[in-house]
Amino acid sequence: MMRFAHKSSLAVRRAAFRRAAIRSTAMTEESESVHVPVLADEIVALFGRVLAGLEGGLVVDATMGAGGHTALLLEHFPDIRVLACDQDPEILAIAAERLTGFGRRVELHQCRLTELSRLLRKLRVPPPVGLLMDLGASSLQLDRPVRGFSFLYDGPLDMRMDPGRERTAADIVNTWDEVDLADLFFHEGGERASRRIASAIVLARRQAPFLRTGAFAELVARTVGNAAGGRIHPATRVFQALRRAVNEEGEELSAGLETAELALAEGGLLAVISFHSGEDGVVKRFLAEGGRAGRWEVLTKKPVRPGPGEVRANSRARSSRLRAARRRHGNGEADQDRPAEERRS
Numbered sequence: 001m002m003r004f005a006h007k008s009s010l011a012v013r014r015a016a017f018r019r020a021a022i023r024s025t026a027m028t029e030e031s032e033s034v035h036v037p038v039l040a041d042e043i044v045a046l047f048g049r050v051l052a053g054l055e056g057g058l059v060v061d062a063t064m065g066a067g068g069h070t071a072l073l074l075e076h077f078p079d080i081r082v083l084a085c086d087q088d089p090e091i092l093a094i095a096a097e098r099l100t101g102f103g104r105r106v107e108l109h110q111c112r113l114t115e116l117s118r119l120l121r122k123l124r125v126p127p128p129v130g131l132l133m134d135l136g137a138s139s140l141q142l143d144r145p146v147r148g149f150s151f152l153y154d155g156p157l158d159m160r161m162d163p164g165r166e167r168t169a170a171d172i173v174n175t176w177d178e179v180d181l182a183d184l185f186f187h188e189g190g191e192r193a194s195r196r197i198a199s200a201i202v203l204a205r206r207q208a209p210f211l212r213t214g215a216f217a218e219l220v221a222r223t224v225g226n227a228a229g230g231r232i233h234p235a236t237r238v239f240q241a242l243r244r245a246v247n248e249e250g251e252e253l254s255a256g257l258e259t260a261e262l263a264l265a266e267g268g269l270l271a272v273i274s275f276h277s278g279e280d281g282v283v284k285r286f287l288a289e290g291g292r293a294g295r296w297e298v299l300t301k302k303p304v305r306p307g308p309g310e311v312r313a314n315s316r317a318r319s320s321r322l323r324a325a326r327r328r329h330g331n332g333e334a335d336q337d338r339p340a341e342e343r344r345s
Helices: 010-034 040-051 068-076 089-098 100-105 113-123 169-175 178-189 194-205 213-224 236-246 249-263 277-292 308-313 340-344
Strands: 057-061 080-086 106-110 130-134 269-274 296-298 321-327
Touching: 040 068, 040 130, 040 269, 040 321, 057 068, 068 080, 068 100, 068 130, 080 089, 080 100, 080 113, 089 100, 089 106, 100 106, 113 249, 130 249, 169 178, 169 194, 169 236, 178 194, 178 236, 194 213, 213 236, 236 249, 249 269, 249 277, 269 277, 277 296, 277 321
Parallel strands: 057 080, 057 130, 080 106, 130 269
Antiparallel strands: 269 321, 296 321
């Protein structure tokens, strides 16, 4: 599958943040009712085990979204500080409104997981006692047609979490060749009809490019038909694959895991919530390998799943999976001062 890496423009990101701040006040009330942190009790229990006996410490919420988990941790553990990051300036602005009551206990930064290691070094913070990643798209992204994430609403075919990224979903749909599209839909979305869909896309775009989510979702639905069995929308897996490609989610996750291994204090907690079986597999293998090498104490032999009550209250929690581990040092310590991006090279 083709991979691209684009450096976002700082000017674009700052302008996007200013626009987002203007919109955030009107959206804050909506965010309070829509963005419910998943597996909240389980996260509090895990951090409670790690923070017991400690006098405060720094926790990194590396993908904070609208700030649900950040607020949860600050409320339950009054001695901690939270460094909260997200790549989406619009959602970051919403979170800033939501977290104003915590004052200097929380510090917000626009930052991708691939930029987190550099940010921690720049800020010269002490080794964190915890690092949380809640992967995937936010409800606030999915429910806003203008962001182009959803097949349920018509909007621009965009899907960028960070508007500084150069490549949109429309760019992929309209320029990738048939083989690359089919591979993307199959490997990143688990779409069994990937070849048929890719062929239909290439044929249709000869007449006109795809620019809107509505027209694109309609084409996928016509091509797949009832193959999904009615359980999910026919375009679900294709949209998921496109979102993951646009935002380079596989690369971001790998960078986040490596940063946690480099940055966490002895005994520090890594907690990762995923909504995609492929992502969960990456986390599982990373922790298993680190456990065998003595770098991690794995706390979740199997992924923690939401209970029936939580799923009834928040249907989007249904596919969530939580894995956690505590950092052990003594192996790989020579790498501690090396940036995660250097270790990957």
